[in-house]
Amino acid sequence: MAEIERLVIHSGEGGQPFNYAVGLHGSKFLTELRDNKRLMGIRCPACGKVYIPPRRVCGACFVENTEWVEVGPKGVIGTYTIVRYAFIDPETGHQKPVPYGYGFIRFDGADTYFQHFVEITDESRLKIGVRVEPVFAEERKGTIRDILYFKILD
Amino acid sequence: MAKRVAVVGTGQTFHKSHRPDVNGQELINEAVQRALEDADLTLKDIDAIVIGNMDHFEGINYVDCWSVDGSGGTMKPIIKLTTGGTTGSTLAIGGYHITASGLFDKVLVIGWEKNSESDTTGAITTAFDPVWDRLVFAGAIAALAAEGMAYMTEFGITDRDAARVSVRDRKHACNNPHAQLRKEITIEDVLASPMLSDPVHLLDVCPRTDGACAVIMASEDVAEKICPNPAWIWGTANRHTYTYVGDFKLGEIDSMKYAAAELWKKCGIREPRKEIDVIELYQPYSFAGIIWIEAMGIIPRGKGSEYIWSGATDMGGELPINPSGGVIACNPIGATGLIRCAEACGQIRGKADQRQVPDVKLAVSTGFGGCYWTDILLYGKKKPS
Numbered sequence: 215m216a217e218i219e220r221l222v223i224h225s226g227e228g229g230q231p232f233n234y235a236v237g238l239h240g241s242k243f244l245t246e247l248r249d250n251k252r253l254m255g256i257r258c259p260a261c262g263k264v265y266i267p268p269r270r271v272c273g274a275c276f277v278e279n280t281e282w283v284e285v286g287p288k289g290v291i292g293t294y295t296i297v298r299y300a301f302i303d304p305e306t307g308h309q310k311p312v313p314y315g316y317g318f319i320r321f322d323g324a325d326t327y328f329q330h331f332v333e334i335t336d337e338s339r340l341k342i343g344v345r346v347e348p349v350f351a352e353e354r355k356g357t358i359r360d361i362l363y364f365k366i367l368d
Numbered sequence: 369m370a371k372r373v374a375v376v377g378t379g380q381t382f383h384k385s386h387r388p389d390v391n392g393q394e395l396i397n398e399a400v401q402r403a404l405e406d407a408d409l410t411l412k413d414i415d416a417i418v419i420g421n422m423d424h425f426e427g428i429n430y431v432d433c434w435s436v437d438g439s440g441g442t443m444k445p446i447i448k449l450t451t452g453g454t455t456g457s458t459l460a461i462g463g464y465h466i467t468a469s470g471l472f473d474k475v476l477v478i479g480w481e482k483n484s485e486s487d488t489t490g491a492i493t494t495a496f497d498p499v500w501d502r503l504v505f506a507g508a509i510a511a512l513a514a515e516g517m518a519y520m521t522e523f524g525i526t527d528r529d530a531a532r533v534s535v536r537d538r539k540h541a542c543n544n545p546h547a548q549l550r551k552e553i554t555i556e557d558v559l560a561s562p563m564l565s566d567p568v569h570l571l572d573v574c575p576r577t578d579g580a581c582a583v584i585m586a587s588e589d590v591a592e593k594i595c596p597n598p599a600w601i602w603g604t605a606n607r608h609t610y611t612y613v614g615d616f617k618l619g620e621i622d623s624m625k626y627a628a629a630e631l632w633k634k635c636g637i638r639e640p641r642k643e644i645d646v647i648e649l650y651q652p653y654s655f656a657g658i659i660w661i662e663a664m665g666i667i668p669r670g671k672g673s674e675y676i677w678s679g680a681t682d683m684g685g686e687l688p689i690n691p692s693g694g695v696i697a698c699n700p701i702g703a704t705g706l707i708r709c710a711e712a713c714g715q716i717r718g719k720a721d722q723r724q725v726p727d728v729k730l731a732v733s734t735g736f737g738g739c740y741w742t743d744i745l746l747y748g749k750k751k752p753s
Contacts, residue, residue: 232498234498267499267500269611273611292618295517295566295567295568297510297564298564299509301507302489303490303493305493316510316514318514318614329504341521
């Protein structure tokens with residue numbers, strides 16, 4: 215059978231013209247992470263929930279969050295998965311580095327989960343409830359990649 | 369005062385993994401023609417159109433505009449709805465609202481997708497926050513796997529228990545000529561299939577599908593003139609709970625819990641397990657077949673697996689779930705929630721052929737998407753009071 219030549223549309227090598235604002239709250243989180251390796255959450259004055267990432271409004275109470283709280287840096291695995299299927303990351307155009315540990319981390323003092331890479335050098339150590347801590351990048355740029363991954367402590 | 373609304377006709381394509389023989393508007397047209405035929409109407413009878421898909425799967429925006437050759441929307445009022453995974457069920461709810469408004473008597477609702485035309489996981493990723501969600505995010509499968517892992521750990525079920533759900537749906541799909549995957553599988557097949565994202569195997573998750581579905585809704589002023597036994601929409605509910613994926617409640621789906629509770633209350637359903645005859649559940653992976661029926665109030669939390677193993681949700685059981693084979697057998701995403709609606713209405717109208725559940729008086733369809741949000745609709749044989 216003759217091979218069919220398919221029409222493939224590429225975006226080329228050019229960068230994508232998206233330029234997102236993270237807002238004042240997101241900026242504080244990212245600058246504290248970059249400059250001081252500190253993790254800042256924010257507490258809802260009505261329900262008391264501490265949000266990570268911090269945000270201006272608690273959607274459930276619909277009030278403005280005002281009280282900054284430092285959380286972590288240690289935390290616990292709330293749930294996780296190990297991603298094993300290959301796919302193209304639309305952020306980079308390259309394949310995601312599978313397999314990787316995908317953790318939902320609850321920092322000490324926070325009520326929502328922070329999603330990040332978790333080490334899987336020994337997969338049997340990754341369980342719900344294990345304690346973890348972030349491994350920070352040497353050179354930090356003010357993105358969540360300033361945390362390289364989470365190390366299992368237990 | 370809102371008009372009562374009924375479904376008077378439905379049409380589906382024969383869904384496949386890849387339909388290179390048609391483009392988007394031609395695929396849409398197949399479903400529309402079948403729905404018109406089912407309702408014994410012509411395009412002239414249609415007062416308005418509601419259409420939707422997930423734009424980023426095809427990378428083509430504004431289907432409401434470019435599909436008019438296929439949809440029949442030329443020189444008609446047409447509006448697009450798109451809400452991610454729930455697109456199909458939102459279309460059903462939106463079509464219901466528009467018809468109930470009394471402004472349009474006969475509304476054509478269309479959901480479609482050609483998932484073969486892009487990378488599904490990459491496209492889904494673009495629906496999530498670029499700063500906070502995308503670093504580790506891996507499309508629908510990994511996020512759902514994290515839910516499954518949390519539930520599994522809390523209640524001590526295993527991937528074998530979840531596999532029983534896949535086995536059920538794939539068996540049911542053999543009765544549905546429209547389903548994409550029409551081959552029975554065993555528990556061992558599921559467990560031996562590649563682990564995609566722990567604890568979810570390949571055969572625990574939905575495929576990618578090309579397909580379209582059309583549903584014609586009519587107000588009470590005309591419904592019974594078009595169709596002697598329409599499926600009446602008794603009520604709808606939906607809930608959106610979270611902004612970021614990490615905001616969710618582990619191993620639970622609050623959106624389903626609260627949407628279902630509202631729907632049962634509005635429609636006077638006291639014991640859903642006993643009163644409902646059949647459910648078409650938007651169940652993108654097998655674990656949801658256990659977790660989400662608990663949230664729906666069918667079975668107490670932690671008891672879902674036992675209920676599935678009892679056979680109660682199989683064809684011939686107390687409460688058959690997914691006689692069509694459901695999402696695990698077929699998933700043209702923008703159509704998927706609307707297919708659930710069409711299938712539930714087919715059950716009410718006694719038109720489900722080999723997959724018919726006997727004597728259906730009440731049927732439910734659901735939709736699921738994004739940060740664990742839920743749509744739910746209840747249909748009845750009887751005109752609602």
